[in-house]
Amino acid sequence: MRIRGLIALLGLGLGALAGGAGAVSPLPTGIPVSAPQRLSETGLYAPDGSIDPRNLPYAPQYPLWTDGAAKARWIRLPEGTAIDVSDADAWSFPIGTILWKEFAFGGRKVETRMIWRTEAGTWEFATYVWNQEQSDAILAPADGLPDLVEIAPGRRHSIPGVADCLACHGSSPSPVLGFSAIQLSDDRDPLAPHAEPLRPGMVTLRALVDFQRLDPPRREWADDPPRIRAGDPVARAALGYLSANCGHCHNDRGPLARLGLALRHDDSGAPDAPERAVATAVGARGRYLVPGAGRDGSWLVAPGDPAHSALLYRMESRHPSSQMPPLGTVLVDADAARLVRAWIATLSSGGHGTILSPSR
């Protein structure tokens, strides 16, 4: 039995998924209209302080880099509902869906972010800052809390304000960024930087299919799990990283589409279509000039030539006017930069031979 086998495999935590889609259910109750003052009032925890079993843990295969923070995530899908995945690339979540994401530095919880879908169909954003005793977390002010905790010598983590949540979560086809087909795929990328191990009870794409929480059912996602379309493992991991860390701003469907740089994996793309990052960045000119390289020596991604690739230059910068992503991080992701550098180095220069001439 497929379902029983799966429960045995992942542990009992997935019991909460078994609600399944089916008959139309009454609107779930208890959806917060505005953010409660304390995290303990949001429904994340059961009365005994453990995670409420209705909230399912998951781990996107390509996590967002937040200066080495350890993260944990949970989703609550209202009982009896399914996610509308008719647009494979822009999942539409049922009213009442809640997601939480916890950030810890050096073993101490610092903040837990929460987004939820209200009865009006809108999404709300809130973040909670953990107290000294680590016993509860308090709603942060709308402008966030800049430079709250030191995470490296002279470098401090800021609690984002609302405008910052929206800078990332408001620019993609779906405001939910890490609960998508590619991110939950059971065909996990062994080279994904900072990948978090799948733990028992974590939801994956196959579990969503098997427990009929997707509408339409998308059997094919269980049989042939989605993956980044790339010719070799390094390219796969690099493109997966860029999709997850940059694609929420740089995509074809949001307000920054006007830049013409699309780094987001398209879950509705044809199996043989090149990743949009390859199509829009490799061998392409951008507006940004690599300092010292001038207009002739700057490319978004110069095939075979990392030093003339603005994309890598900006990933490796933490100067505020150059760094990418422009917010949410104060430390370079050295592992990812190494990976992207290796990917760019392997790209054949094709017709772009001239860019190999040194100009820096």
Place this chain on the structure above:
Amino acid sequence: MPQHSISARRGCAVAATLALTLLPAIAADPGGTASASGAQIARGAYLVKIMACNDCHTPWKVGPRGPEPDMTRALSGHPQDMTLPPAPALGNGPWVWAGAGSNTAYAGPWGVSFAANLTPDRETGLGAWTAETFLTALRSGRHEGQGRPILPPMPYLQYRQATDEDLRAIFAYLQSLPPIRNRVPQPIEPAAAH
């Protein structure tokens, strides 16, 4: 194509609303000018005048009665063809920043910033912006509404306090200007950045 309409609620709680509505694609009316009324544009022109946008966004020249903004290049930002020597090193003060005579380039601890092209040229100005981009940029202080911090001396901390209505009027006016093609240089990082 589904599009988000975002309205950040200004309350004491960090909570914002992302309404998922089916609006026509952004491209349908990028500047929102089609719907801008004459009165709205006139209001915008008035605000741009009294809020001193020309001081920094129009290059200054020396005219018969001394320095004045070169209105043939109104609001087109730092001239792309103007070459500047490296900014003076000011050390630790008390003088901490310097400005070019055009009043469109400024050097300080942030590096060098250049006043943006506010005319509706699609490639080099605000032609591809929507009114939402403009409001988000001025309220959040983020370049393009979601990028790096907007650099000094752009006074967004003051302008962010304007009403939506006034900001929309300013944007409608800017979008009604003749587009001027002028690619303002990107900011220069301070020397010690790398």
